[in-house]
Amino acid sequence: MKRRNFISKSLLYTSSAALFPTILKGITPEQTKVRLGFIGVGLRGRNHLEMAMYRSDVEIVAICDIDPQAIQISQKMIRDKGRKEAVVYQQGDHDFENLVKRNDIDGVIIATPWEWHVPMALASMKEGKYTGVEVSATVTLKESWDLVNMYEKTGSHCMILENVCYRRDVLAVLNMVRQGMFGSLTHVQCGYQHDLREVKFNDGVKPYGGGVEFGAKGFSEAKWRTQHSIDRNGDIYPTHGLGPVAEMLNINRGNQFLHLTSMASPALGLQKYIVDKGGKDHPNAKTKFKLGDVVTTLIKCANGETIMISHDTNSPRPYSLGFRVQGTNGLWMDDNKSIYLEGVSPKAHSWEPFKPYQEKYDHPLWKAHAQDAENAGHGGIDYFVLRAFIESIKNKVAPPIDVYDAAAWSAISPLSEESIAKGSAPIKIPDFTRGKWKTNQPIFALHDNY
Numbered sequence: 001m002k003r004r005n006f007i008s009k010s011l012l013y014t015s016s017a018a019l020f021p022t023i024l025k026g027i028t029p030e031q032t033k034v035r036l037g038f039i040g041v042g043l044r045g046r047n048h049l050e051m052a053m054y055r056s057d058v059e060i061v062a063i064c065d066i067d068p069q070a071i072q073i074s075q076k077m078i079r080d081k082g083r084k085e086a087v088v089y090q091q092g093d094h095d096f097e098n099l100v101k102r103n104d105i106d107g108v109i110i111a112t113p114w115e116w117h118v119p120m121a122l123a124s125m126k127e128g129k130y131t132g133v134e135v136s137a138t139v140t141l142k143e144s145w146d147l148v149n150m151y152e153k154t155g156s157h158c159m160i161l162e163n164v165c166y167r168r169d170v171l172a173v174l175n176m177v178r179q180g181m182f183g184s185l186t187h188v189q190c191g192y193q194h195d196l197r198e199v200k201f202n203d204g205v206k207p208y209g210g211g212v213e214f215g216a217k218g219f220s221e222a223k224w225r226t227q228h229s230i231d232r233n234g235d236i237y238p239t240h241g242l243g244p245v246a247e248m249l250n251i252n253r254g255n256q257f258l259h260l261t262s263m264a265s266p267a268l269g270l271q272k273y274i275v276d277k278g279g280k281d282h283p284n285a286k287t288k289f290k291l292g293d294v295v296t297t298l299i300k301c302a303n304g305e306t307i308m309i310s311h312d313t314n315s316p317r318p319y320s321l322g323f324r325v326q327g328t329n330g331l332w333m334d335d336n337k338s339i340y341l342e343g344v345s346p347k348a349h350s351w352e353p354f355k356p357y358q359e360k361y362d363h364p365l366w367k368a369h370a371q372d373a374e375n376a377g378h379g380g381i382d383y384f385v386l387r388a389f390i391e392s393i394k395n396k397v398a399p400p401i402d403v404y405d406a407a408a409w410s411a412i413s414p415l416s417e418e419s420i421a422k423g424s425a426p427i428k429i430p431d432f433t434r435g436k437w438k439t440n441q442p443i444f445a446l447h448d449n450y
Contacts, residue, residue: 031394037062037105037129038086039096039120040112041074043207043220044134047377048109048161049074051386053081054375058390061105064089064096100124107393109161109386110134113224118143125156130399132159132389135239137406141414141430144407148432151403159389159399160406162243164321166384168370169354170244171363171445173325173332177248179361181341182327185249189324190241191310195317197273200226201284212278229291233264234417235311236291239409241321242309243401248325249305252404253440256302257429262416264292269314289314297416299429302437309412332357364448388450400444407432 036052038045041063052058063074063086075085087102089095100108100123107130110120117133124131125147137160138144147158164170176182199221203211207220214226228236249255267289274284293314299307310322323334330341338351345352365384366373376383392399411429419427433440 031106031396033057033059034390034393035059035061035104035106036390037064037099037102037108038074039064039099039108039110039124040116040134041065041070042067042111045070045109045111046074046077047382048111048132048386049077051376051382052109052390053078053083055390057394060086062087062089062099062102064099066090066093066095096120097123100127100129105129107132107389109389114139114228115224118146121158122146122150125150125154125158128154128156130157130159130389130393132161132386132399133406134161135243136160136237136410136413137239138410139413141411144411144432145430147403148407157392157399158403158406159392159401160239160243160409161385161389162239162401162405162409163378163381163385164240165243165247165401165444166365166381166388167244167379168362168366168381169334169337169358170323171366172358172361173323174244174248174445175361175363176332176357177325177327181329181344181361182325182331183329185305185325185327187306187308187324187326188245188248189308189310189322190245191308191312191320191322192235192237192240193310193312193317193320193322195315195319196225196313197270197316200229200270200313201273201277212274212282212284214284229270229289229314230287231290232413232417233267233290233292233295233420234262234413234415235295235297235309236413236417237311237313238297238309238412238416241323242307242409242412243405245307245323245325246405246409247442247444249301249303249307250442251301252408252433252437253442254303254437255305256431256433256437257408257412258300258302259426259428260297260299260412260415260419261424261426262295262297262419263424264296264420265294267292267314269293273314292420295416295420297412297419299412363445365445365450368448384450391450398443400450402443404432 065071089099108124110133118138121131121133198209201212202219202222204213204217204219214222270289295311297309320335325332332339337354339354340351373380373383388400415427
């Protein structure tokens with residue numbers, strides 16, 4: 001089906017039964033309360049916990065973490081909101097298995113180190129819980145299939161909590177794409193371009209910077225995240241950029257990733273940082289890192305579009321997700337917050353500011369809920385992603401970012417590793433929908449609900 005025809009047919013703002021084919025027939029009326037359990041209440045998990053407690057329709061039933069300090073801080077947060085303390089699960093690495101078995105929990109939010117995401121999500125889904133998992137959802141290709149297979153076996157929904165899909169400018173551009181402002185899309189760019197050196201190394205006391213420790217001597221993400229840069233060479237964190245553009249291209253819903261090729265620059269930045277900050281005689285200065293400082297991945301889509309993803313976290317640079325959305329009528333670019341539309345922009349071959357377009361094409365979600373999102377993290381987007389998860393539970397429907405998205409977006413990591421290891425060879429990207437992408441319709445952000 002032609003992309004333009006597909007969009008015009010899929011964007012009919014019809015009943016929720018048409019938008020969400022996975023709605024169960026004969027369900028009870030919408031829930032008034034959603035009961036949540038949290039696995040992982042470190043810094044990111046507590047962000048979600050705080051957002052959840054702003055809602056009167058959410059009960060915090062249980063929390064799980066192996067760090068006693070994280071549990072203590074979380075319980076204080078709960079008490080300070082005038083709520084009843086949560087039931088605690090902290091007896092070892094697998095106590096989460098007891099949390100998910102509770103019959104008084106509707107949904108589980110997972111914010112733990114990446115390698116635990118899938119084991120925890122599978123346990124939660126097996127028990128019939130709605131499961132929200134932080135990014136990236138999976139580490140290996142097998143894990144992506146494991147999530148899909150568990151969903152298809154149990155019907156338990158899994159949402160990847162990709163908050164950037166709800167960024168205000170990104171949703172305005174999505175709105176413009178759906179209205180045909182860019183014509184037919186041909187090429188998009190995105191990435192994760194973020195100086196993470198003070199995340200990957202710290203002094204073992206504070207979460208960011210102050211030293212060059214990691215692993216057992218590190219604190220917070222430095223305890224586990226840095227090891228991925230030692231062991232892996234690929235785009236190990238693709239979804240912040242890829243998720244939003246995948247929605248614009250209707251991936252898994254009328255379009256599909258076909259194959260990719262990746263290449264990596266030398267791995268120099270992290271070792272240099274250790275030497276610069278800790279000295280050449282520091283024990284960590286001998287660490288060998290596999291992750292190239294800049295990893296570039298190209299993806300070909302079934303409808304012909306191309307995607308370029310950049311992973312750049314080991315060098316000094318300003319933060320940017322590097323969005324570029326280009327079609328037959330013009331393009332938008334994130335870095336210079338600019339747009340050019342042929343026949344619309346006042347001067348040929350010249351950029352104009354994006355701000356007026358963002359105001360004009362502001363997405364209904366932001367128009368309806370901007371005030372509620374004011375105090376949320378990451379510029380308000382944390383409010384929207386958690387809201388989508390909760391509203392899906394209340395309405396007993398598929399989340400707007402579903403298990404197939406979690407599988408496909410996250411799979412770019414191991415597939416890019418494979419491509420680099422094989423000399424930038426083209427690698428086929430599996431069809432996790434098993435052909436259903438040809439008839440699936442878009443469900444993400446079609447209205448002001450979720």
